[in-house]
Amino acid sequence: MPPAAAPARHPEQLAVEVVALPGEGPEDVLVEDDGSVLTGLLDGRILRISPDRRTITTIADTGGRPLGLERLPNGKLLVCDARRGLLTVDADGNVETMLGEIDGRPMKFCNNADVMPDGTIYFTDSSTRFGFEEWKADLLEHSSTGSVYRRTPDGEVTVLASGRPFPNGVALSADRNSLFFAETASYGLFRLDLTKPDAEPEQVALIPGLPDNIARGSDGLIWVAVGSPRNMMLDFLLPKPPVLRKLVWALPDAVQPKAADVIEIQAYDDEGNLVHDLRGKHPHFRMPTGVRERAGKVWLSSIGTTHLAVFEKPA
Numbered sequence: 386m387p388p389a390a391a392p393a394r395h396p397e398q399l400a401v402e403v404v405a406l407p408g409e410g411p412e413d414v415l416v417e418d419d420g421s422v423l424t425g426l427l428d429g430r431i432l433r434i435s436p437d438r439r440t441i442t443t444i445a446d447t448g449g450r451p452l453g454l455e456r457l458p459n460g461k462l463l464v465c466d467a468r469r470g471l472l473t474v475d476a477d478g479n480v481e482t483m484l485g486e487i488d489g490r491p492m493k494f495c496n497n498a499d500v501m502p503d504g505t506i507y508f509t510d511s512s513t514r515f516g517f518e519e520w521k522a523d524l525l526e527h528s529s530t531g532s533v534y535r536r537t538p539d540g541e542v543t544v545l546a547s548g549r550p551f552p553n554g555v556a557l558s559a560d561r562n563s564l565f566f567a568e569t570a571s572y573g574l575f576r577l578d579l580t581k582p583d584a585e586p587e588q589v590a591l592i593p594g595l596p597d598n599i600a601r602g603s604d605g606l607i608w609v610a611v612g613s614p615r616n617m618m619l620d621f622l623l624p625k626p627p628v629l630r631k632l633v634w635a636l637p638d639a640v641q642p643k644a645a646d647v648i649e650i651q652a653y654d655d656e657g658n659l660v661h662d663l664r665g666k667h668p669h670f671r672m673p674t675g676v677r678e679r680a681g682k683v684w685l686s687s688i689g690t691t692h693l694a695v696f697e698k699p700a
Contacts (some may be wrong), residue, residue, distance in 0.1 A: 394593060399648060399665030401685065401694040403679060410519070413455040413497070413598055413675035414686040415462075416490050424675075424693060425451025425464065426687050429434075431474065434693070445478040449516050453497035453554075453598060453675075458504050465495045465508060467517035471536070487534065487542055495522075497554045497598050499564070504538040507564050509552040515600060519586055523551055524570050524595075529685035533566055533577070533586075545584050556607050558655050563620075565607055565655075567596035572615060574599070574607070574653065589657030593655055602678030604654070604698070606660055609650035611674040612684065646671050648694070652678070652684065670694040 409609040410427035417423065423444070431445045437637035445462075449472075453465035463483075470485040470492045472556040485491060489666040493516045499507035515523040523530075533546040533555065546552070550570035555566055564577045566586070574590040594611040602608050606681070650673060652661035670693075675686035678698060 389592055396649070396662045396664035397699060398695060399650065399663040401665060401667050401670060401696045402647065403667060403669045403694050404434060405669075406432060406434075406693065407693050408432070410688045411675070411686040411690070412450075412452045412688050413454050413465075414458070414677050414684045414693060416458075416677045416679040416682075416684055420672065422684055422693065423455075423462070425454060427688070431462070431464065433496050437499055438695065444481055444548055445474045447480055450497065452495070452517070453508070455500050455506075456500050457500060458524040460501060462505065463498060463500060466496050467494050467496065470495045471506065471508065484536060487544075494523075496552075499555050499557045499558040499601075500577070501561060503505065503556065506536045507533070507555050507557065508536070508698075509533050509555055509566065511569075512550050512552060520551075521600060527570055529570075531568075534650070540606075553597055554610070554638070555601045556601045559601070561607055563655070565599065567592070567599050567609060569595050570611070571596060572613055573594065574609065574657065576657070582618055590653055591652065597674040598676060600675075600677050602683075604652075604678055606654060608650040608661075608678050608683065609651045610678045611651060612672050612674055613645045614647065614649065648673055648685070650683070663699070 392674040408426040411424035422434040425431045429441050429446045433442050433444050447466050449466040450466035451464045455463040457463050464472040466472050471482050481618040486667040492510045492541040496509045496511045506624045511531045512523045517571045531549045531552040535543045553569045554567045562580050572592045575586040576589045577586045578584040594614040597610045597612040599609045648665045650663045672687045672689035673685045674688050681698050
């Protein structure tokens with residue numbers, strides 16, 4: 386059955402500025418120390434936007450589909466590439482594969498990551514059945530084949546949670562004793578206790594839509610990109626037989642469920658308390674899939690646009 390309805394909301398009005406990009410589908414966004422912004426496009430390029438937003442340069446091309454972006458302690462860029470797995474990019478733009486398969490199985494949907502100071506990486510592989518281009522099929526089928534993993538600096542990979550319905554964004558707690566992750570198909574924000582080897586994920590918040598990437602901001606909050614409000618068709622199909630859900634996936638795209646034409650962003654503290662609930666519209670931006678707060682500015686990315694968006698964090 387679909388999750389219970391989210392609590393009543395009173396979202397604050399959100400107004401954004403946008404930055405046009407020379408390409409489609411910026412999925413995640415990473416803010417650098419100097420104020421520049423990185424994002425990865427549908428065609429495999431990773432772009433850097435200068436702090437004044439006037440200059441956009443290509444710093445690398447993964448040859449795949451870059452999603453989540455993080456910095457490693459050694460200064461290299463970590464890329465979750467949906468088609469190629471965990472990649473690294475050095476200062477010269479050289480791309481190397483860190484982890485392409487798990488237990489002999491190539492990753493189909495390496496999605497998002499967070500990194501410890503010692504280089505330990507926590508990341509998601511959202512589906513073993515469908516790749517990035519068929520993300521909607523996974524939501525409709527609801528086969529729950531996604532997992533959350535840990536990779537230590539010596540290369541050891543451990544599964545922390547498996548059989549999950551489209552695990553997506555991840556973010557470490559402030560004390561790094563817990564890992565938060567969003568589950569797109571269950572509308573949930575979950576916390577996993579990293580101090581207990583056999584801990585089970587605990588849901589700490591019910592998101593009023595489809596959560597995508599999440600990231601801890603410089604303000605200590607966990608910011609959540611809500612790709613779209615809850616969809617009535619998805620809720621209707623969830624308890625139905627798999628064969629019916631597969632039939633819906635086979636229908637023309639025009640009649641399949643679609644993301645709403647809105648911008649929704651939320652921020653939570655480590656106890657799961659909602660701190661910011663924001664909603665807005667812009668003609669050139671919708672369906673936020675990535676979010677980063679840094680020094681009072683919040684940057685957004687979206688696979689459904691050719692723009693990034695930015696706004697000042699509410700007081």
